[in-house]
Amino acid sequence: MRTLIVGAGATGGAFGKRLIDAGRDITFLVRERRLAQLTANGLTFRDPSGESTTPVTAITSIATGTEPFDLILITVKAPALPAVIESIRPAVGPNTRILPILNGLNHIDRLSAAYPGQVLGGLAKIVATIDDSATVVQMTPLSSVTIGTLDGTEVDSKIVDNLSVNGLKLVVADNMLTRLWEKWAFIASAGVICCLFRANIGAILAAGGREAMEAAIAETERVAAAAGHPVSEQAHAMSTGMLLEEGSQFTSSLYRDLMAGDAAEAEHILGAMSERGRQLGVGTPLVDLTLIQIRAGGGSGI
Incomplete structure (x- = not known):
């Protein structure tokens, strides 16, 4: 080929x-x-x-x-x-x-x-x-x-x-569409967590962020479910395993781009998730807050 x-x-x-x-x-x-x-x-x-x-x-x-x-x-x-x-x-x-x-x-x-x-x-x-x-x-x-x-x-x-x-x-x-939704829910929640709190997973957990982090994961997964592609138990376990791991140095790619002064995919990942939520009648307050922060900062990590 x-x-x-x-x-x-x-x-x-x-x-x-x-x-x-x-x-x-x-x-x-x-x-x-x-x-x-x-x-x-x-x-x-x-x-x-x-x-x-x-x-x-x-x-x-x-x-x-x-x-x-x-x-x-x-x-x-x-x-x-x-x-x-x-x-x-x-x-x-x-x-x-x-x-x-x-x-x-x-x-x-x-x-x-x-x-x-x-x-x-x-x-x-x-x-x-x-x-x-x-x-x-x-x-x-x-x-x-x-x-x-x-x-x-x-x-x-x-x-x-x-x-x-x-x-x-x-x-x-x-089940490719469901697989795409699962990854989107994961990277969107990871982006929210790291970009909103400006740190790696371990530092956010140490600062007392677990409840908010769990809420971010649940928020994007609710949008996926409303779209007809609920996140599987296996995919949910993978997300929580990576995003709620004590001491983890993990950061999302969107956060790394943001710190480098380039948040080019913020609208594609988070803006589109917010829009889908509105279309489906699902609230996305944490996604929306993260978008405001990124937009107000002009994509700068400072």
Whole structure:
């Protein structure tokens, strides 16, 4: 399969590296600056097992008349999505499948409106970043992607085969929308807890924050339940295990972005959760308070 990966950052770079190593046909769609880095130096990737550099094929635009790709992975952050929806259009044919790896759910609605019947659901579990030398750094062995159709039908076996490679655990879910809601509820509650109290989990618990933290978890899970996708007992246990662990140094990715002066996904994660709550008649007071704080601060961690 011809696969286009939109973005060669932490997630796109890590997944792309695994696919290239397995002999898959991979092209990256990136910005000019990233293209210059990849052209000059290749894709440098480091994980707990070591570091390597791989030549890659990368482009900054797709010409009209280009042969359609079979699979398009979208791995950029939410604010880039509107531009991506248009930029990939020449690469999309009638049999192309689009697999976005983004947080939340609004991107599914937008992509499905633009490309009806061609969008899959996807979520990633990976702890990765790009360092100052433009190296993609996977900090733990954890690297998995869960995919599934939005209507519960089977995923094309060619896509499953294409993504089944060493170093990347593939999970095929038959309840993908529920899985997406579960992750959204988790990252939204984690964002509320860390951004509202401006600390890691252990410090917030030590300061007496358990009751408020439990309320944040319950709040986002109520929205998921009202949407018809209640969080499973297993997913709830995972959330409480991570977000109520004494002494934990865990912080949410949204909080880390906020401290770096970039809260770009706050509206996609928390703003959209607040809006869904209003639409479903579910109050989200802690989400709303966190949004006010982030908006008033202009995305600054100060």
